[in-house]
Amino acid sequence: MRTAAVVLALLLAACSRPAGTLQASEGWIRASAVDGPMAGYLSLHNGTASDLRCDGASGADFGAIEIHRTSVENGMSRMLRDQVVAVRAGGSARLEPGSYHLMLFRPQRTLPAGSSSRITLSCGALSVAADFIVKAQ
Secondary structure: OHHHHHHHHHHHHHHHOOOOOEEEEEEEEEOOOOOOOEEEEEEEEEOOOOOEEEOEEEOOOEEEEEEEEEEEEOOEEEEEOOOOEEEOOOOEEEEOOOOEEEEEEEEOOOOOOOOEEEEEEEEOOEEEEEEEEEEOO
16 A cells, blocks of 8 residues: 555656656856956756746846847948747757857946856746856857
8 A cells, every 4th residue: 555655646747747848958157357247158958748938037136137138230340139038848058159148237346257147038038047257258
């Protein structure tokens, strides 16, 4: 009887887990010599069966965080704000220099190279938190 209860509990736990998860890795922030905006980068993997749209981010170390994309037009580089990062079901996306990235505004503390900051990305009903390491670049 006890074995049956354990097996039932394991089956119920397995059924209540989502089919997949949203994962974030390789988070890093480009160090800044001034207390101005910084840029953050990471890799996302969508292990769910649904396409995701990541459209927001937050973190205690910054007054505001926006998703931006770098665009080159007529040889001039510019940043476009209010962007959405699409991550297909079972697919991945990278926020990297020269492409999509996080703009981190109004640092709430000094973040020297080697320190870290936790940032949460919002992707519809899902969110994922990641530790970002500050790197001198």
